[in-house]
Amino acid sequence: MAAYAETAAKTVLATAGRDRDRTVKSLVFLGLLWFSLFFGVLVLVALIVSTALEGAPRFDSDLITRYSSTLSPERTGFRAGILGSLMVILVTAAMSVPIGIAAALHLEEFANKDRWYNRFIEVNLQNLAAVPSVVYGLLAVAFVTLMGIHQRGLVISGAVALSLLILPVIIITTREAVRAVPREIRDGSMALGATRWQTTWKQTLPSAVPGIATGTILGLSRAIGEAAPLLIIGTATAIRFDPNGLMSQFTALPLEIYSTTSQSREDFRVAAAAAIIVLLVMILALNGLAIFIRNKFQRSW
Amino acid sequence: MTTTTTTPAGPPSPAGLRGHPVDLSGRSRPGEAVIRAGLFAAALVSVLTTVGIVIALLRPAVEFFRDVPVWEFLGGTRWAPHDSGNPDFGVWPLVSATLVITVVALVVAVPLGLGAAMYLSEYASPKMRRRLKPIVELLAGVPSVVYGFFALTFVTPNLLQKVLHIDVGFTNALAAGLVLGVMIIPTIASLSEDALFAVPLSLRQGSFAMGANRMQTTLRVVLPAAMSGVAAAVILGLSRAVGETMIVALAAGSRPHLSLDPREGMQAMTGYIASTAGGENPVGSTSYNTLFAVGLLLFVITLIINIISIALVRRYRQEY
Numbered sequence: 001m002a003a004y005a006e007t008a009a010k011t012v013l014a015t016a017g018r019d020r021d022r023t024v025k026s027l028v029f030l031g032l033l034w035f036s037l038f039f040g041v042l043v044l045v046a047l048i049v050s051t052a053l054e055g056a057p058r059f060d061s062d063l064i065t066r067y068s069s070t071l072s073p074e075r076t077g078f079r080a081g082i083l084g085s086l087m088v089i090l091v092t093a094a095m096s097v098p099i100g101i102a103a104a105l106h107l108e109e110f111a112n113k114d115r116w117y118n119r120f121i122e123v124n125l126q127n128l129a130a131v132p133s134v135v136y137g138l139l140a141v142a143f144v145t146l147m148g149i150h151q152r153g154l155v156i157s158g159a160v161a162l163s164l165l166i167l168p169v170i171i172i173t174t175r176e177a178v179r180a181v182p183r184e185i186r187d188g189s190m191a192l193g194a195t196r197w198q199t200t201w202k203q204t205l206p207s208a209v210p211g212i213a214t215g216t217i218l219g220l221s222r223a224i225g226e227a228a229p230l231l232i233i234g235t236a237t238a239i240r241f242d243p244n245g246l247m248s249q250f251t252a253l254p255l256e257i258y259s260t261t262s263q264s265r266e267d268f269r270v271a272a273a274a275a276i277i278v279l280l281v282m283i284l285a286l287n288g289l290a291i292f293i294r295n296k297f298q299r300s301w
Numbered sequence: 302m303t304t305t306t307t308t309p310a311g312p313p314s315p316a317g318l319r320g321h322p323v324d325l326s327g328r329s330r331p332g333e334a335v336i337r338a339g340l341f342a343a344a345l346v347s348v349l350t351t352v353g354i355v356i357a358l359l360r361p362a363v364e365f366f367r368d369v370p371v372w373e374f375l376g377g378t379r380w381a382p383h384d385s386g387n388p389d390f391g392v393w394p395l396v397s398a399t400l401v402i403t404v405v406a407l408v409v410a411v412p413l414g415l416g417a418a419m420y421l422s423e424y425a426s427p428k429m430r431r432r433l434k435p436i437v438e439l440l441a442g443v444p445s446v447v448y449g450f451f452a453l454t455f456v457t458p459n460l461l462q463k464v465l466h467i468d469v470g471f472t473n474a475l476a477a478g479l480v481l482g483v484m485i486i487p488t489i490a491s492l493s494e495d496a497l498f499a500v501p502l503s504l505r506q507g508s509f510a511m512g513a514n515r516m517q518t519t520l521r522v523v524l525p526a527a528m529s530g531v532a533a534a535v536i537l538g539l540s541r542a543v544g545e546t547m548i549v550a551l552a553a554g555s556r557p558h559l560s561l562d563p564r565e566g567m568q569a570m571t572g573y574i575a576s577t578a579g580g581e582n583p584v585g586s587t588s589y590n591t592l593f594a595v596g597l598l599l600f601v602i603t604l605i606i607n608i609i610s611i612a613l614v615r616r617y618r619q620e621y
């Protein structure tokens with residue numbers, strides 16, 4: 001493929017200018033580039049080490065089995081937040097994944113790109129991907145009020161906010177996965193008499209599943225760390241029960257971290273640091289799953 | 302990817318079929334029109350989201366502007382919506398705080414993001430590139446509330462106060478901006494890397510043939526050629542910085558106050574939305590509706606920024 005040849009040519013070219021790269025100026029420049037590349041890693045290490053050290057006294061079972069407590073901050077726990085986050089993420093996935101995949105299939109496989117409305121949908125998607133997350137919170141408030149739900153901070157409101165937030169991410173990654181399926185697979189199917197929908201459903205979509213799964217999980221791992229939209233929908237932070245349904249009040253781990261950090265007592269800060277490590281582990285697990293799926297199932301044609 | 306294919310991979314959409322002799326698909330079966338309508342409806346959800354955002358923000362905002370004149374909101378310099386004795390609704394303190402924090406963030410993120418992009422695009426071999434890119438993108442995976450905690454408990458007390466001896470308060474715009482800058486590095490790096498990589502090889506070849514080394518080629522040939530794409534990346538990073546909430550809510554402060562000094566604590570637009578939504582203002586009151594007025598302003602600002610960025614990306618895609 002042309003792109004492959006281009007990268008190969010680039011490699012040759014990269015070595016071509018190398019003998020003139022030994023001046024002090026260009027070595028300093030290269031050093032700066034290396035620094036900017038690894039600056040992020042430095043920050044991450046500082047962040048994880050300082051947080052882990054601060055939270056170290058609280059790595060105990062109380063942290064995940066007990067509810068939050070203002071009376072005994074040294075034993076406060078994040079059970080409600082952890083369960084609430086898992087619950088709201090499951091509902092979010094159930095709402096956003098089917099809609100996201102359907103929208104991506106329309107845009108990639110069926111849409112006539114010459115039509116203005118399809119082009120409009122594309123530009124609109126690009127913009128939505130960059131709308132601030134608090135705005136999705138405000139939208140979710142209006143939406144559930146319209147549905148006749150006036151109670152604040154329910155699982156359903158949180159899931160609506162997070163679904164709308166990650167829908168653009170899911171659509172964009174699904175489109176990339178579908179686009180990577182080679183043309184021959186579709187042609188072969190249609191040559192055997194299948195309709196375009198049968199081809200999409202039986203050939204294209206199954207071939208794209210690893211890519212879709214990876215993208216979806218990454219989108220969900222972004223949603224699980226979001227606190228701002230949940231704050232806007234009025235999610236309470238002092239919840240002392242497990243969420244038990246769509247219409248149940250809940251709290252989420254990032255929100256509990258936010259409210260615990262805002263407390264002035266030292267014990268709360270230590271608990272927040274320990275909870276951050278729990279949140280990072282949850283996100284790391286999701287990302288690990290995504291990488292595992294990609295390595296295990298992704299095919300290259 | 303190793304085999305050479307004659308037909309390009311891609312969807313058999315009508316537009317894509319233009320170069321293709323025949324449409325191979327079988328005749329549609331009954332019921333398939335319903336499925337296709339369903340898929341189209343799913344795609345429309347994204348448009349409805351935008352419409353929903355506009356309506357959801359406009360309705361309470363219009364109510365708000367019935368009580369508070371627009372010029373008082375956009376021109377006033379004192380923001381005290383919850384002061385029942387003497388309320389003032391001048392949004393400038395919030396806007397200036399957002400501005401200060403965003404500028405600090407860009408000062409951090411633009412050089413570092415561009416540096417990483419230049420290395421990945423111009424120096425790294427394809428294999429290195431594949432391995433290093435996820436490392437840069439790791440930063441985007443950390444939740445913003447975690448960054449906020451980091452700014453509040455590490456950057457301010459340790460880095461700013463102890464190491465650099467800067468006289469800053471417990472909450473300040475500087476720490477929030479620095480950490481926010483780190484958070485948007487991946488946005489700027491990955492988009493500008495795309496733009497740099499899209500610059501045709503012949504430009505580099507010409508430069509090397511004239512005796513330039515890689516630094517000169519990168520800075521004087523590739524970077525100027527990719528300028529519109531790099532600008533789009535920076536502008537998208539700007540949009541992210543303006544809209545980010547949890548870092549500024551935790552680390553920048555909660556006192557609205559008109560100042561351009563990043564060492565002071567100040568409340569940004571998103572910070573105000575976060576703190577007010579969590580409070581106990583009665584729904585429908587003027588002080589509750591401020592949420593939507595500020596939200597609308599935020600949405601309009603980011604919308605303008607995003608449209609500029611999308612247009613710039615389109616320009617460099619057309620150029621090459």
